Amino acid sequence: MKIRHTDVLVIGGGLAGLRCAVGARRRGLDVRILSLVPAKRSHSVAAQGGMQASLANAIKGAGDNEDVHFEDTVRGSDWGCDQLVARMFTHMAPKAVRELAAWGVPWNRVRKGDHEAVINGQRVTLTERDEAHGLITARDFGGTRKWRTCYTSDGTGHAMLYALGDRAVAESIPVDERVEAIALIHDGGRCQGAVVRDLITGELTAWMAEATVMATGGHGRIYGVSTNALINEGMGAALALETGVARLANMEAVQFxxxxxxxxxxxxxxxxxxxxxxxxxxxxxxxxxxxxxxxxxxxxxxxxxxxxxxxxxxxxxxxxxxxxxxxxxxxxxxxxxxxxxxxxxxxxxxxxxxxxxxxxxxxxxxxxxxHYSMGGIRTNHRGESPWLRGLFACGEAACWDLHGFNRLGGNSVAETVVAGMLVGEYVADYVEQEGGRLSMSPGLAREALAREEARIGAILARPGHEDAQAIRRSMEDIMTRQVGLFR
Ligand SMILES: Cc1cc2nc3c(=O)[nH]c(=O)nc-3n(C[C@H](O)[C@H](O)[C@H](O)COP(=O)(O)OP(=O)(O)OC[C@H]3O[C@@H](n4cnc5c(N)ncnc54)[C@H](O)[C@@H]3O)c2cc1C
Structure with missing residues (x-):
């Protein structure tokens, strides 16, 4: 049986996982990222339109600030979000966009005289603010009162993910790709890592960690037709739920x-x-x-x-x-x-x-x-599960409740990097404060490994003739027909 140790185990190599890992690593901790696919092929790469941050550089963004972004986010959430989280988020988003610029994201910029736009279907020429030349510009997005969505053409997620992937390499953070976390290791009160299956060899490893971060993305693929990547099956949410201790929240809040x-x-x-x-x-x-x-x-x-x-x-x-x-x-x-x-x-x-x-x-x-999962693993504003100590979550997998019942476009990739930034620090605080006192329990890891081995063995040995794909299609169909646009 293989048992390995790290300070922080980050499950997920998308934008949220990478940014969180960088934060914890910069605090001097041993961090390891796990991903089903190479990190730069995580679903974040598909984000097209942009990232909201109230820089107020574009002409139609003039007068924008974090208060206006906050109000838009709260209204956009159908008044359902956690306003403390929305405050933290809108305050940090401009910092996150500038940090990404420093790390190599080629944001589209304001160009002198480049002031033509189509507004409400009409081409108009805007005449002011040539002085903003060279600053990061923004485009209009739904539900916002200002042009606030920073972008790199329509390949924003690609540019962000590549910059963060490179940053993780620069910070010497190991990324294990083509592995799948299949169970969390815990004693009912504290999470101590995960059992992980190598998708090439099938070998199981128990990764023991002081803190475990779920950054596993959304669960769109429980629907038959979704804009999400095929790997977005909600595995992270399932693992948290299966502990019987951690909880999910707002799972009925699904965006179309x-x-x-x-x-x-x-x-x-x-x-x-x-x-x-x-x-x-x-x-x-x-x-x-x-x-x-x-x-x-x-x-x-x-x-x-x-x-x-x-x-x-x-x-x-x-x-x-x-x-x-x-x-x-x-x-x-x-x-x-x-x-x-x-x-x-x-x-x-x-x-x-x-x-x-x-x-x-x-x-x-x-x-x-x-398109998007507003619900996920319930955390407090520090990204930690209130029920299972040492279990953190960030990005689309989490529900710290930034989006309530509806996420504004451009607020998700912004959330991934802001949450990664903040939760990375809170994880490091947790490990620094609690780490010395936490005794890892190899017995717990051995038990978890044995349980998962037995579970896989039992599945393989089953004599039944049910077709898993047919059951899955039926679930997708029910979700599409009955858990749809109208609540
Ligand atoms: C087509 C499309 C366009 C979008 N455009 C925008 C946009 O313009 N602006 C915006 O704000 N938002 C946009 N979004 C939403 C946004 O892209 C996502 O919400 C965000 O990128 C999610 O990032 P993440 O890091 O939370 O998860 P992901 O990028 O999905 O990463 C999840 C990671 O978890 C790993 N993983 C999952 N399960 C396991 C497991 N069991 N074991 C190990 N690893 C696991 C995966 O390998 C992956 O590395 C778009 C979404 C789609 C579908």
Whole structure:
């Protein structure tokens, strides 16, 4: 039996796990990251549109500050978030964006005279603030009163994840990839690490740790159609729940994104609408202003998604067929080919590869689709489980309750790095204060290993003929039909 030790075990190599690991490492601790896939292939890489931070450099961001960001976040959450957490978050987001710039993220910048924009479908020229030239700029996103979403074209997650992946290497943090945590080791009161399976050899290892951080991402793949990567199955939440001690929270709060392409379910970013894209129905009518006169396409995501479903129910959807469900249109043709080539190039690629269309000329078929998990492993504002000491969580896997019932676009990648930054420090505090007094229990690790070996053996030896894939498809179908857009 293999038992290994580290101070901090971070399960998950996406944005949240990497940033948390860097924080704890910088406090002098031994840190190890585990990931199902190479860290730079974590789902964070798919984030397109951007990261919210109230820098107030863009012309339409003038007057922005952390109070305005806080108010938008609280309102956007349907007044359901934890306001202490929202305060901490909006206060730290500008620092996080600048830190990432220093670590190599090539944020789009304000350019002198580059003041053309499409607002509410109309191309306008903005004339002030040439002095902001060279500063990090921002685009418009749903549910925000200011242009606050910092971006690198529509490959923001890619740029952020690569910068943080490189940072982890620079800090000499080992990343074990193609391994899967399959159980937490705990004594009912304190978490002491995890049992981990090597996905290539099948070998089990007990990783014992003073602090264990779950940064395992969301659980979108419990739905049949989702914008999430195939690995986003909610494994972290399941492991926490299976302890019988740690708890989950807000699991009913699931976000549906208005614009996933039909039928593949691949996301095209909210940046499309932020930059001026419009939603149209079967008649080519732009319907969102009829429902939401003030923000139209840029009302918050839950609102736009529900309005789209409502409009389809009124018979205004584009009829589907055997290959395609009923849908609506996203029209970004007004932005022009040059803008799309520069700022929405991944969207262009997705449209070409998966639909065979050119979004500069053709409307994109879209429909609301499962996108984000607001719920997750319940923690306090320090990212620690109130029920299982030494168990921390951050990023999409966690519910420290920043998003309440609806997350604002751009607030998630911002959350991953801010939470990583803060929770990394709290984890280090915990290990420094409690570490010397914690006695690791190798007996506990041996028991956990034996239990997991027996469990896997029992599964392999089962004589039944049930088809796991069929059961899974049935679950996905139930979730899609019955746990959907309307609560
Ligand atoms: C298509 C798309 C576009 C998006 N665009 C934006 C955007 O523009 N702005 C924004 O704010 N948000 C966006 N989001 C949301 C945002 O990208 C995610 O919420 C965020 O990146 C999640 O980061 P994370 O670090 O919490 O998890 P992830 O990046 O999902 O990382 C999870 C990690 O956990 C590991 N893991 C999971 N289970 C195990 C296990 N059992 N054992 C070991 N390792 C495990 C995985 O290997 C992975 O390394 C988008 C989401 C999607 C789907």
């Amino acid at each position: 994104h208005p614009t996933a392409i039909v039928p593949a379910g691949i996301l095209v970013t909210e940046g499309c609408r932020g930059d001026g894209g419009l939603l149209r129905d079967v008649d080519g009518h732009r319907f969102m202003p009829d429902y939401e006169p003030e923000k139209a396409e840029l009302a918050s995501r839950d609102v736009v998604s529900r309005r789209m479903a409502e409009h389809i129910r009124r018979g205004k959807g584009v009829p589907g067929d055997a290959t395609k469900p009923e849908h609506l249109w996203l029209d970004i043709t007004g932005l022009g080919a040059a803008h799309i080539d520069k700022n929405l190039r991944e969207v262009k690629d997705i449209c070409q590869y998966f639909l065979g269309i050119d979004p500069a000329k053709d409307w994109i078929p879209v429909r609301p689709t499962q």
